[in-house]
Amino acid sequence: MSDVTLPVVDLDVFLSSSSDSDAFKNECKKAADALITYGALLLHDSRVSEEDNNTFLDLIEDYFAQPEEMLKEDERPELGYQVGVTLENTEKPKCAVDEPCLKVIARLDPAERPLDITAHSPDPKCRFFWKMSEKPPYETQYPSLNAPNVVPKAESIRKRWTPIMEKWGTSMKTAVENLAEMAAIGLGLPRETFKEAGRYGQDTLTPHLLAPTASDLVKYGKKDTILAGFHTDLNFLTIHGRSRYPGLNIWARNTGKRIPVKFPPAGRYLLVQAGKQLEHLSGGLIKAGYHEVVVNDATLQAIERRKSENPDRPLIRISSTFFWHLSSDYDLAPIPALQERARALKAEVINLGKVDLEEDTVYEPMKVGQQVQNELRHIALMA
Helix, strand or coil, X not given: CCCCCXXXXXXXXXXXXXXXXXXXXXXXXXXXXXXXXXXXXXXXXXXXXXXXXXXXXXXXXXXXXXXXXXXXXCECHHHCCCCEEXXXXXXXXXXXXXXXXXXXXXXCCHXXXXXXXXXXXXXXXXXXXXXXXXXXXXXXXXCCCCCCCCCCCCHHHHHHHHHHHHHHHHHHHHHHHHHHHHHHHHCCCCCCHHHHXXXXXXXXXXXXXXCXXXXXXXXXCCCCCEEEEEECCCXXXXXXXXXXXXXXXXXXXCCCCXXXXXXXXXXCEEEEEECHHHHHHCCCCCCCCEEEEECCHHHHHHHXXXXXXXXXXCCXXXXXXXXXXXXXXXXXXXXXXXXXXXXXXXXXXXXXXXXXXCCCXXXXXXXXXXXXXXHHHHCCCCC
């Protein structure tokens, strides 16, 4: 296990500096370099409120503490679970049956591998999908199924639900869109390249999604329990607020080391991870980051603290995840300049004898909607 800490990118510098200033350019380059090297970074954004994060976590804890029969009313399996709730033991980690992914694990030093997922079937986590998107002004090839967001029925939750979901979701969406601008500039592209490509993440295949996950730590709180098996995310960028319980590990490209994600002890920070759409568009220059969520010693310590300090609260691990997507009709194909840099980087890795976790990948041109359909079938959320 590595003691590496993720780079911290300061969004305040981007927002407050002139685009001609060295500070602005350097921070954008730092963002791009962090995504290339680690596939992840910590984002400082003074607009993000820790109080809003805690209010959101409380709401989602209360929601998932409801009886299962209440939660089941919010399931929409006919829509690929892309709105409403997905209950535990539904979503499968793609890597458990995906040959290229299993090869990545095999190439890792045994001490740095994720917990064994070969016998791990669906994840023992729940999820809720809340769409946060702008409708496109054109007729999409991937039309919406006109599925509205699902609002829970319990009165104590219902009256709080939409304002809190929208407030926290907007904070996350704004931050990740600004980071997308920073990354584009840092990669030598026009500022709007990525942000415009994701403007209409609208339909049921690729909406921007506030997608909190929940793991019952009373049922699944034993050490080395896999809460989310080794995987990558299918979207463009994923952003998270601070969780109350540690347990997220990531693998940086070419290091072969497992890195436990640690937020600074205080302050307004978010975690950002690269997804498959960014990998595809960059021709592999930026790799979608592999990660897992497990119960480890730090998780157990947090459980005991929570029991002592908040004995009346549910013991549920919430991850305040937000999936930012490219628009379904966007033509997903490698940007030539980035693909050339990816080839040069791979050659450098081979020449230096570093760990190369993945075989060559061919990034076939396709619509984003098709890419999402392909990925959802892998994780058993779409027939």
